[in-house]
Amino acid sequence: MTSVRLFDLAGEDPQRRFSPACWKTRLALAHKAVPVETTAWRFTEKEAIAKSGRGTVPVIVNRDRWISDSWSIAEYLEDTFPDAPSLFGGEVGQALARFLNHWADMVLVPSIFGLIAMDIHDHLAPQDLTYFRSSREQRIGMTLEALVASRDDRVAAIRASMQPLRQTLKSQQFLGGDSPRYADYAVFGPFQWARCVSPFQILERDDPVFAWRNRILDLFGGLARNVPSYD
Numbered sequence: 114m115t116s117v118r119l120f121d122l123a124g125e126d127p128q129r130r131f132s133p134a135c136w137k138t139r140l141a142l143a144h145k146a147v148p149v150e151t152t153a154w155r156f157t158e159k160e161a162i163a164k165s166g167r168g169t170v171p172v173i174v175n176r177d178r179w180i181s182d183s184w185s186i187a188e189y190l191e192d193t194f195p196d197a198p199s200l201f202g203g204e205v206g207q208a209l210a211r212f213l214n215h216w217a218d219m220v221l222v223p224s225i226f227g228l229i230a231m232d233i234h235d236h237l238a239p240q241d242l243t244y245f246r247s248s249r250e251q252r253i254g255m256t257l258e259a260l261v262a263s264r265d266d267r268v269a270a271i272r273a274s275m276q277p278l279r280q281t282l283k284s285q286q287f288l289g290g291d292s293p294r295y296a297d298y299a300v301f302g303p304f305q306w307a308r309c310v311s312p313f314q315i316l317e318r319d320d321p322v323f324a325w326r327n328r329i330l331d332l333f334g335g336l337a338r339n340v341p342s343y344d
């Protein structure tokens with residue numbers, strides 16, 4: 114099988130791959146056992162992914178086909194490699210994974226960003242610093258420093274908001290049930306984002322969510338564990 118190219122967001126250290134969305138795709142490719150070659154990509158390298166029609170990663174290139182957006186990529190992989198283990202476990206699983214993917218992007222990502230924004234900044238390549246700060250500060254309406262200043266006061270509420278996840282993982286090993294599916298990778302992405310750039314402890318060590326996160330870190334020979342990261 115020819116390998117797929119993945120444009121993968123990197124920090125100043127080209128091995129520090131910290132994008133939550135790229136981690137979803139990285140794990141989806143591993144789940145499908147698709148060989149991958151990654152290209153370290155920085156926020157300001159828009160021209161390198163112009164053929165995808167978007168300015169965000171992940172982007173994959175399979176033969177001469179360019180695909181962007183982690184959800185679209187997951188659907189593409191499911192359709193293109195039907196004989197490999199399923200990412201969704203059928204149409205119902207796909208529909209429910211869509212919800213979890215949106216929950217991860219719209220609830221988890223903004224919450225976690227408020228805890229790690231400065232840590233992301235501090236790991237960026239020099240050429241990305243101004244772009245990252247100005248684009249994010251415009252979005253949040255304050256400085257990165259002001260956003261994270263109260264993180265110690267906010268983390269308990271963020272942990273509490275994860276209660277549905279925690280409760281689910283008390284009765285099953287994975288969001289996919291007995292084995293991991295794309296829903297797991299979609300929710301794991303934001304936790305791996307934090308782990309790759311920040312020593313800040315988002316999850317308590319006795320949290321079932323932490324144990325689940327460790328199970329994902331162990332998958333595929335420790336693919337997500339054995340990278341530049343904290344803890």
Ligand SMILES: N[C@@H](CCC(=O)N[C@@H](CS)C(=O)NCC(=O)O)C(=O)O
Pocket residue numbers: 122132133134135156168169170171181182183184218248
């Ligand atoms: N919903 C998109 C989100 C993609 C996205 O926002 N990616 C970020 C990295 S995590 C990015 O490339 N940002 C580029 C920028 O901010 O200019 C997906 O899942 O692929």
